[in-house]
Amino acid sequence: MKRLSKPLLTSAALALAFTLLPATNAQAQEGRKNFYRAEIVILQRLVDPASIEEQMAGKQIESSRNVAKSLWVEDANGRRSSDLKLAGRNELHLGRAASRLENSGNYRVLAAAGWYQNFPPNYNGSPLRVAVGDWLTGAQQTAVEGHIEIDRKRYLHVGVHLNHWQDSQASEAPVKTVNGEEEAAEPEQTGTIADIAENTQPTIAKPVPAELVTWIKETRRMRSQEIHFIDSPTIGVLVFFRKL
Incomplete structure (x- = not known):
């Protein structure tokens, strides 16, 4: 069996490396092209639920408690859990907008989440569970529950499915x-x-069961570098994407 000399082996290794290098660089560039900073702020509008014209107490809602991944889920003691590596509120581009709304006295920030993620074309995101707000003792759940889903076809789309609950006022x-x-x-x-x-x-x-106050059920196309606001009479969601 003929053995290759050391110089020949070195040349072969270099040739292979240069052959693979363009493909590796192309993959890295493609990954960077689809990498985003995603930010979501969930707000509660400070209004008396009794003043809301929509009467939704009898609506039947599909539970989001079996959603596998969590965006922001709080327990009875206010402890947060998430399957994402979230940035602090002071690091968010939406931080100033959230503070302005809070300082107006009309809104309360329930959650402010920011994270980095790759959203390639034809990306079908998994629903991310949300459970925030006051703890409803009678219903043993938070006041705002549901899920948020991010997909990308030609553009990014965010689907917000959140329900705002209160303890039932009806005595059984x-x-x-x-x-x-x-x-x-x-x-x-x-x-x-x-x-x-x-x-x-x-x-x-x-x-005592929970009573539905309002909900958000909306999917909206997102433009990068723009702040989007999706709301109902009592809750709202700020969304911001920045391509890196």
Whole structure:
């Protein structure tokens, strides 16, 4: 078997490296071309929900709690979790706009998130769960819940699906249980007083459900370097993209 000399091996390695170099540079340039800084600020408009003309209490909403990835999710103690590496609010381009709205006394900032991400053409993003705002004790959830999704076809598109809830104001009748089972109506009680007293358990009230105030269900095309505002009567979302 003929062995190649060391100079020949070196030349072959250099030739291979120069052959691969243009492809590697092209891939890097393509990746940089699709790299963005994404920023999202979620706001609550400080208005009395009772003054809102839309009556949405009876609307049925699909839950976003099973969405796999989290953008900004808070628990009952206000602790935040996210699957993204988020920048601080003071680092955001939207930081000043959020502060101006907050200082107006008409808005409250619920979340301010910024991160870097590659959005190549034909990118179908995964829904990112959002859970922010006051903790609703009766419903055991935050006041604003839903998800935000970012896709890119020819342009970037942001889909905002957020629901604004409040604890239900309707009082529900207590449910009486007999032998641990709920009864929808008052049962006909027979037997001795001792038997009735033994079989009847303490009255237990059903958990108070959440009541829908307003929602945002909108998908909008985004232009880079422009601030976009998507809102409802009680909540709003600022969106900003900057190509790097």
